[in-house]
Amino acid sequence: xxxxxxxxxxxxxxxxxxxxxxxxxxxxxxxxxxxxxxxxxxxxxxxxxxxxxxxxxxxxxxxxxxxxxxxxxxxxxxxxxxxxxxxxxxxxxxxxxxxxxxxxxxxxxxxxxxxxxxxxxxxxxxxxxxxxxxxxx
Numbered sequence: 001x002x003x004x005x006x007x008x009x010x011x012x013x014x015x016x017x018x019x020x021x022x023x024x025x026x027x028x029x030x031x032x033x034x035x036x037x038x039x040x041x042x043x044x045x046x047x048x049x050x051x052x053x054x055x056x057x058x059x060x061x062x063x064x065x066x067x068x069x070x071x072x073x074x075x076x077x078x079x080x081x082x083x084x085x086x087x088x089x090x091x092x093x094x095x096x097x098x099x100x101x102x103x104x105x106x107x108x109x110x111x112x113x114x115x116x117x118x119x120x121x122x123x124x125x126x127x128x129x130x131x132x133x134x135x136x137x
Contacts, residue, residue, distance in 0.1 A: 003065045008032045008041045008050075015070045019048040021063035021082045045083075056091045056117075064088070067129065074136045080122060081129040088120045090134060097137040103130055109137065 007029040008018040016034060020027070023044040032039040040051045043063055050058040050066075058066065064082040071077075076090060092098065094116040100107045102122060112118045122130045 004067075007043060008039060010034055011068065013068070015068040015077075017065070017067045017069065018050055019043045019060075019063060019065040021045050021048065021065055023063070058091075059089045060086045062086055064124070076134040077132070079129040079131050080124070082124040083126050085121065085123050088122060088132070090118045090120070092116050092118050092134070093136070099135045099137060101131075101133040101135075 003020040003022050004017050007020060011017055018041050020043050026042060026044045028042040030040040037052050042049045045063050048060045048063040062084050064080050064086050067079045069078040080088060092112050094112055094114055097109050097111045098118060100110050100120060110118055124130060
C-alpha cells in the first residue's frame with residue numbers, strides 16, 4: 001500500500017482511502033462527496049483527521065494513510081499505515097462497548113467515552129499496514 005496522493009478517494013469496493021503521512025506541511029481537501037455526505041481531510045506527517053458533514057470521524061497522531069475504511073454503524077474496518085506507532089481515535093456511539101481486533105488478534109473490549117471517542121494504539125513500521133476491526137458488542 002501507499003499514501004493517498006489525492007488525499008481522499010473512493011475505492012472500487014465502495015470503501016474510502018485517505019491520508020498522506022509523507023507531507024511536511026498540513027494539507028486539506030474539503031467537499032469530497034461520498035454516499036451523499038461531505039468529507040473533509042486534513043493530513044500531514046503529524047496528524048491525519050477526517051470529518052463527515054463537519055463531525056469528527058477519524059484522527060491519528062502522528063499522521064497515517066488509511067485504506068479500505070468502511071463503517072455501517074455496527075462495525076468499522078480499515079487498514080492503517082505510517083512511519084511511526086500511532087494513536088488512532090474513532091468517533092462511535094457514546095458509552096458503548098466494542099470488540100477490537102488488530103491484525104486478526106483480539107485485543108479486548110473497549111468502551112467509548114461520553115463523547116463517543118475510542119482510542120486505539122497501533123504499532124506501525126514503514127511500508128507495513130495494520131488491519132483494524134472495531135465491532136459493537
